[in-house]
Amino acid sequence: MGSLRAQLVILILGALAIAQAVSLWLFADERSLAVRAALGFEAAGRAANVVRLLEEAPPDLSASIVRAANSPLVRFDLAPAPSVTAPDHHHAAYIETRVRALLGDGFSRDIRVNLRETAFPLHPIPNLSPQMAEMHRDMMRGRMQAVEMALSIALSGGQWLNVATRFERPPLQWPLFSFLTFGLTAALILVATFWFLMTRLTGPLRDLSRAAEGLGRGDAGDPLPVAGPEEVRDLTRAFNRMQERLSRFVADRTRILAAVSHDLRSPLTAMRFDAELVENEETRESLIASIEEMQTMAEATLNFAEGLAGREDSEVVDVPDWLGAMADDKATPFNLTGGPAMTVRIRPLALRRAVRNLVENATRHGGQATVGWHRAG
Numbered sequence: 001m002g003s004l005r006a007q008l009v010i011l012i013l014g015a016l017a018i019a020q021a022v023s024l025w026l027f028a029d030e031r032s033l034a035v036r037a038a039l040g041f042e043a044a045g046r047a048a049n050v051v052r053l054l055e056e057a058p059p060d061l062s063a064s065i066v067r068a069a070n071s072p073l074v075r076f077d078l079a080p081a082p083s084v085t086a087p088d089h090h091h092a093a094y095i096e097t098r099v100r101a102l103l104g105d106g107f108s109r110d111i112r113v114n115l116r117e118t119a120f121p122l123h124p125i126p127n128l129s130p131q132m133a134e135m136h137r138d139m140m141r142g143r144m145q146a147v148e149m150a151l152s153i154a155l156s157g158g159q160w161l162n163v164a165t166r167f168e169r170p171p172l173q174w175p176l177f178s179f180l181t182f183g184l185t186a187a188l189i190l191v192a193t194f195w196f197l198m199t200r201l202t203g204p205l206r207d208l209s210r211a212a213e214g215l216g217r218g219d220a221g222d223p224l225p226v227a228g229p230e231e232v233r234d235l236t237r238a239f240n241r242m243q244e245r246l247s248r249f250v251a252d253r254t255r256i257l258a259a260v261s262h263d264l265r266s267p268l269t270a271m272r273f274d275a276e277l278v279e280n281e282e283t284r285e286s287l288i289a290s291i292e293e294m295q296t297m298a299e300a301t302l303n304f305a306e307g308l309a310g311r312e313d314s315e316v317v318d319v320p321d322w323l324g325a326m327a328d329d330k331a332t333p334f335n336l337t338g339g340p341a342m343t344v345r346i347r348p349l350a351l352r353r354a355v356r357n358l359v360e361n362a363t364r365h366g367g368q369a370t371v372g373w374h375r376a377g
Contacts, residue, residue, distance in 0.1 A: 012194055013187060020183050040115075040149055048102035050076055050155050054161065066161075074165040082113035082152030083162040094147070099153065109154035116148050153213040165238050204228035207325050208239055218249045219314050233335045268295050300357050319373055320338050326355060327371070334359045337372035 050069045054062055064373065066076045077083075087096075088305055099111055100158035151163035204227050211224055226233045244259040275287035296315035318344050327336040 008198060009194060011193060012190060016190060017183075020186070028173060040095050041098055043149060043163065043165045044098045045102060046074055047076075047151055047153060047161065048099050049072065050163075051103060051155070051161055054078075054155060059157065060178070074163060077162045077164075078155075078159050079162055080159055082110075082154070082160045083164070084152040086114065086116045087112040088116075095149070095151065099151070109156075110152075111154070112152040114150045130158075135280060135368055151309045172231045200228055204232045204236060204263070208232075208236060211243070215243055215246070244288045258300060261298045264294075264298045268298065314345050314347050316343050317348060318343050323355075323371060323373065326352065332359045334369035334371050335372060339373040340375055341376055342373070 031187050046069065050065065053065050057065060063076060069076045092115045095115070099113075100107060116142055148164070148166045152160045153163070155161055204224075211221060214221055220243055223243070224234050224236050226240075228236070265358045272288060272291045272295075275284055275291060278284040278287060285347055320339065321335055326332070327334055359369040359371070
């Protein structure tokens, strides 16, 4: 969970889930509007058909035509005045356009349409058969949100055909299986693509992390291959330049240290010869001891510099076994105390040289040396 890849994958999946939810909600809302428009078009088509019948039939059949056209969903009524006094030209314009298109280009009389939402139940319709009345009662259960459409069409005889219908707001329908399939497919494709891209990004970063860790231990390896995105490539190039400069800096200082230590040998040897000529024994021994100590320090410095210049590879060793093998060496004997079992990455020859110098100094000045180890922190 703490890796960059995992955090970004979780972030992308969260963003995908939010986008999916918003998209599905918009889709459901658009579907609801489409169903409402379809129901309005159906009522408009029935109204246009009734108008054509009324225009073509004798006037004494008008009442029968209107009565036959009534249904549980759409009600028709002939009246001398329109039921729509304030037409809705903004939201219902498409209904008026639909009716005029069905009636033909020659129809020029007034058409008025009004749409409004209502929470009241549908009104019962008289003169229905028992089966139709039962169907209508089933539709009227509860007080559901509905859209009420009122339509008034002027007829040639001066009367108006008033049409009234209500249809429930279509409920949101969620095809769960389709949504889950779509969402899971999109998530799998996105995660697979993102995982591949993140592998190209985090692979070079892991190599860079390991190289930096090795450089901190003094293991300056070969330059890292430049790969990955442009930003990672720039970072890799900068690390390679830094590693090269540090290696060159350490090598230069090591050569200077080795040269100084080597050059000190001749003056120290000459000083020892001069000290041998001192007649006072106490002064002579003191000078010789100081010169020998300086020679030891110079040799240790030279050995250290040679060890750095040798670029010895590091390796993982078991500390108890490694120190135990040194303790068995008769050249530099020392007492070994116990310690926890542990493994460390070291440069064996360089550390052996450092431990041997410490043991020799401890033996020279204290008579014996004791070596132990513990885990820091």
